[in-house]
Amino acid sequence: xxxxxxxxxxxxxxxxxxxxxxxxxxxxxxxxxxLPVVEGDRLAGIVSDxxxxxxxxxxxxxxxxxxxxxxxxxxxxxxxxxxxHPLDSVDEAARILYEHKIGCLPVIKDEKLVGIVTETDLLxxxxxxxxxxNPGSLxxxxxVDRPGILADVSGIIKNxxxxxxxxxxxKSKKKPGHTLLSMRIATIxxxxxxxxxxxxxxxxxxxxxxxx
Amino acid sequence: MAGKGVYxxxxxxxxxxFSQQHPFNPLRLKLTTELLEAAGLLQPEDIVQPNYAAxxxxxxxxxxxxxxxxxAAGLTGTASGKALSYGLGTGDNPIFRGxxxxxxxxxxxxxxxxxxVMENKVQHALNIGGGLHHAQFDKASGFCIYNxxxxxxxxxxxxxxxxxxxxxxxxxxxxxxxxxFYNNPEVxxxxxxxxxxxxxxxxxxxDELGIDRGAxxxxxxxxxxxxxxxxxxECLEDLLVSITKRFKPDLIISQNGCDNHFxxxxxxxxxxxxxxxxxPQLTHNLAHEYCEGRWVAVGGGGYDIWRVVPRxxxxxxxxxANRPLPIDMPSTxxxxxxxxxxxxxxxxxxxxxxxxxxxxxxxxxxxxxxxSLLRLKKNLII
Numbered sequence: 001x002x003x004x005x006x007x008x009x010x011x012x013x014x015x016x017x018x019x020x021x022x023x024x025x026x027x028x029x030x031x032x033x034x035l036p037v038v039e040g041d042r043l044a045g046i047v048s049d050x051x052x053x054x055x056x057x058x059x060x061x062x063x064x065x066x067x068x069x070x071x072x073x074x075x076x077x078x079x080x081x082x083x084x085h086p087l088d089s090v091d092e093a094a095r096i097l098y099e100h101k102i103g104c105l106p107v108i109k110d111e112k113l114v115g116i117v118t119e120t121d122l123l124x125x126x127x128x129x130x131x132x133x134n135p136g137s138l139x140x141x142x143x144v145d146r147p148g149i150l151a152d153v154s155g156i157i158k159n160x161x162x163x164x165x166x167x168x169x170x171k172s173k174k175k176p177g178h179t180l181l182s183m184r185i186a187t188i189x190x191x192x193x194x195x196x197x198x199x200x201x202x203x204x205x206x207x208x209x210x211x212x
Numbered sequence: 213m214a215g216k217g218v219y220x221x222x223x224x225x226x227x228x229x230f231s232q233q234h235p236f237n238p239l240r241l242k243l244t245t246e247l248l249e250a251a252g253l254l255q256p257e258d259i260v261q262p263n264y265a266a267x268x269x270x271x272x273x274x275x276x277x278x279x280x281x282x283x284a285a286g287l288t289g290t291a292s293g294k295a296l297s298y299g300l301g302t303g304d305n306p307i308f309r310g311x312x313x314x315x316x317x318x319x320x321x322x323x324x325x326x327x328x329v330m331e332n333k334v335q336h337a338l339n340i341g342g343g344l345h346h347a348q349f350d351k352a353s354g355f356c357i358y359n360x361x362x363x364x365x366x367x368x369x370x371x372x373x374x375x376x377x378x379x380x381x382x383x384x385x386x387x388x389x390x391x392x393f394y395n396n397p398e399v400x401x402x403x404x405x406x407x408x409x410x411x412x413x414x415x416x417x418x419d420e421l422g423i424d425r426g427a428x429x430x431x432x433x434x435x436x437x438x439x440x441x442x443x444x445x446e447c448l449e450d451l452l453v454s455i456t457k458r459f460k461p462d463l464i465i466s467q468n469g470c471d472n473h474f475x476x477x478x479x480x481x482x483x484x485x486x487x488x489x490x491x492p493q494l495t496h497n498l499a500h501e502y503c504e505g506r507w508v509a510v511g512g513g514g515y516d517i518w519r520v521v522p523r524x525x526x527x528x529x530x531x532x533a534n535r536p537l538p539i540d541m542p543s544t545x546x547x548x549x550x551x552x553x554x555x556x557x558x559x560x561x562x563x564x565x566x567x568x569x570x571x572x573x574x575x576x577x578x579x580x581x582x583x584s585l586l587r588l589k590k591n592l593i594i
Binding site: 134135136137138160161162163165184186187188189190191206207 | 235302303304346353354355384387409410411412413414415477478480
């Protein structure tokens, strides 16, 4: 999955000469936390909810609307922004957000701002990846990894003529050296498949028999 | 006939049969009906014959192309290439001869139930053959070909402009009905089910609240696997009482899947007959309190057809007909069916509290359920 598949393209933007009050209102009305600042179609900077909070007077002082009107976006925006390209992979984008502890990446193509990817967009694509958008049942299998396990397990599922909606692999935290494979399979009755998988020598951690 | 409940039933319900081995076994309908007769709870005058749903009634909630596909598949009993993309011919929903007719009768029966109730011919009506809540606009899913409850809702909406509350207590999320009315503020769908994190179909999270004008009119309470009676009843009562009061329905349609029982092989909730009695009792009370008793009950899932389904749906009928259940299972019924049953049939109508010991993690489970309920109530906008 690429950044262009998950980015938002209908953008709410600011101009450098806009007032901080404009920025506050736009963020509030649209319930967003990141506002790109543009000159023409080029990115000049970004204003986040944190920049806006810093620019506002303390909550202990009455709000001075004139001051907020007088202050300009260009005075509080961050320049030198980390950006993404539409063809960056989503996992790359997620890693950048995570490593730099930031909440969004403006997407730049041909030196123009074409979109934005936020934490929220990445979370939404995670939900889609987990396959909960098509009816199916979860099965989770635990094993010591070796080549061909996925083929073995999906071979069993194939024999039942059942579709697989999603596949996830991760290292087990509870059992070091073990790997967990979670699949959403398109059936309301996974029981036969589960018992076949057990017969093939795998440990099935969900569904489990009679109690946690 | 007002004040009375009726039982919509036809022997042709038994034609809704995928195959000999398939877990969705219509024998459960016969077992339930004979149990009620043997217990003296069901008289010939209680039974109303259903009609087959007309095509235009099916088209209220289904794609005409999908209906054509079901008809064609039912004629030959074999799959064409395209059938699979309509969810037909899969392991869950195999094709069988006459499937269009069999599924149309179920829809006709639930529409009949809604008609009798809305025309004030009766107060309550039960169709144990109904509750096929997974069927989608253009797809068979989870053993469900046509969505009878959704068709009855759409039909009553069109004919009576009624506000309808749909309550689904099957172990699986009532996804088909929810998606068909997701943007409709006249239909409130409420589903209380085992969390989709674990169980089919995977949807039914707290955040699925409806869209556009229907925002707020879909309500989901996902519960933890191994949820037991006390936690279940607490959550159910709290949620249903508060939202029925706010929505003020003209008609309640309840789906009474009994795969939430601890013996059910397809799901992992751990209810006993204590909760299975409580569900229709609460629905019954709410119907009288908020919509002059107008209540249609349908069946649903339930795959322990010997020990669970007949007793569970007897409990629904006891409420619909307002007749108390006996303590013991009738001996004529036990004698007849014990010979065929692969498992020992229960001799009492109710489970013994000791039949299902509490799960070691029951405190965590109850706490998580309570938290889900709190989160849900915070999000409610109706």
